[in-house]
Amino acid sequence: MSDVKTLSHRIDMLETRLTFQDVTIETLNETITAQWQQIDVLTRQIATLSERLREAEAAAPGATNEPPPHY
Template sequence: MTDRTLADRVEALEMRLTYQDETIETLNQTVTAQWKQIDALSRQVAELSERVREAEAARPAPANEPPPHY
């Protein structure tokens, strides 16, 4: 193997490593943003569930009245 071929291979590997590092960083940023959004949505769902429970607890009990068609 010649020195030039070895140098070309090393350069090609360095380029691939650089692109892989950039891709990994981009993916990391994407995953981090998605987790933040998931966390915010989870908190929102929990809050809305609590509001529904409170609304159901606060509503008056149904009266024992016959349906309107009787």
């Protein structure tokens, strides 16, 4: 009888741990998904800003590597 109670208690403890682990895994998954969405947004913003910078540099007057006028 004692063995049955011990096994029952152990099974209950394992089921409890499993439930908490499932919740933790789901929370981590949601966090990772949100982070990937944010990374995607930031990557697109960087690409847009890089393109705008290239366009601005191309439209800038004069060469950027000219020596100063006093040379």
